[in-house]
Amino acid sequence: MSDTPLVEMRGITKRFGGVTALSDVDLDAYAGEVLAIVGDNGAGKSTLIKILTGVYQPTAGEMFLAGERISFASHAGAIAKGIDAVYQTLALADHLDPPANMFLGNELTKKVMGVTVLDIARMRTETERVLMDRLGVTLKSLDSPTESLSGGQRQAVAIARAVYHEDLRVLVMDEPTAALGPQETARTLNLIETLKAQGLAIILISHSLDEVFQVSDRIHVQRRGKRVGFVRTTESSNQAVLGMIIGAKEAA
């Protein structure tokens, strides 16, 4: 566990018109660790990560990646710096097969008689490779539409899309297990462990404290647009974090 955070957000404030969604929030995420962000609905969790992934721009505040100051005009800018997100809705095109989804917007091509066409075969083998090597997942079929896969498998495809970029350093996961059954949830948590072991900084938004205590290294508690707690998971307890979430106890 390194001492300096990979991602630092300092004094982030975001206002939507007259509504202040975030006021002066700090965030620290470390490489090779899972940072869980917890908090009630409307606490500003999603806004915070949308600023980190370039979907929103902060009203005030600064962000640093490995000490270098970063700011993004768009989500694509964040991806270029190695920060990507897996959304709750997974952002998959259900009618396309997994390789097509994995390379959506970023297709591999080849030249046939001077004309650029999609390289279907290479995208297929690459998908198989990334799923196997990075996530340890094999799919029953890479040729059927993604809609025929289970929730967990669909999620693996969405994660594979993010980790395909070799320079990915920070992966944000927005409630990855919200729509999954117990068995698939366990698999997803395993996936998170696998990715963490590969040195990524994982930022996990979750409503399930059990899950948070199972996989996270640090917990960031968000309440009413502010960071009200930032603790090491091993030094805290379910009760203490719950107290911070509902505002019974203010942590330093």
Add this chain to the structure above:
Amino acid sequence: MAAGDTQAVRTLNERIEPYFAIIGPMAMILALLLFMAIVEPARYFRWSNVNLILLDAALYMPMAMAMTFVITQRGIDLSVGSIAALSAIIMAFLIKQFGFSVYFALPIALGLGALMGLVNGLIITRFNVPDLIGTLAMDLVYRGFALVIAKGLVLARFPELITEIGRGRLPGLIPIPVVIGIATMIAGFVLLRRSHFGRYTIAIGSNPEAAELTGIAVNRHKVYAYVLCGACAALAGVMLTGKLNAIQATSAPYFNLHVIAAVVVGGTSLFGGRASMIGSFAGVLLLSMMINALVTLRIEFFWQSVASGVVIVSSVALYSWMQKKDRDGAGGLIAALMTSEGQKLTRFSAFIIGALILLLAIGAIFAGNPQASG
């Protein structure tokens, strides 16, 4: 577990599902062939009649190809008929009135069609006019322009290039329009399966938000589809002009629904994301065969419209029924038919089919050579 085992576990239903699109129109084509083989084999299966069917189908192939892209993106284009007429009228005027060479006038017509498609696309994406309203309104605009330009004139007798495109034949008996039609379908197939445009088309129809998130220029690709549709409509307009060796402002009135029907019958989903180019091809063939069959059976021309409508409704209903995954007792298609809901549906369908057959019989009785009254 070996790969073979997992294959075997998949039910028959699951395995044929990807091919529903092509099985639907194929089954209908077979049924039609069977029916005609019993009722009117001599006249229906004549080589000259097959030729007629192919010539008719060829006219719709370019538009069906382009419409497959538009519909897959959750769009619709109700202006292809007017675009075809207006482009052809302008080309005809350039040639007949202004003495343009056909080698200039033809590309201008195709370019104008693409331009009209571009206008459609921009109206839909920039002004956020729903596609249904936007293209329906532009259909009126384009048709209006055609009427303004041509008044009631019928322009006829065109240079050889135009008539060759419309009804010429290559040595070896293959009509040129059929070659053009099949070539556009093949190009469409490659475009759909092997190009960025095709892949983004499916992604946009399947999940527009996801497409946007992955950085696809959603609006730009929507516009591309309408431009393609416009250009293909203009090509169809040229083919129609050549086929009849004449064109007027009111030509091509039934193009819109006919093309959409062919695409939808072919299994491309009106709800977006599911595309089948082979299905569209089969759909075009089916509609042309059906209309030809009505003519062969000496059923009045106007019944075509009834038949097209019935085919659209029944195929869309059939596809949505087959798509419904959460059917009770999702054993298989037969099992699904046996549920009480399925039986109700079956009775309702049987009632409608019966009513239609009755109507058709009435139509057949009153059909005959029109007699002068008074």
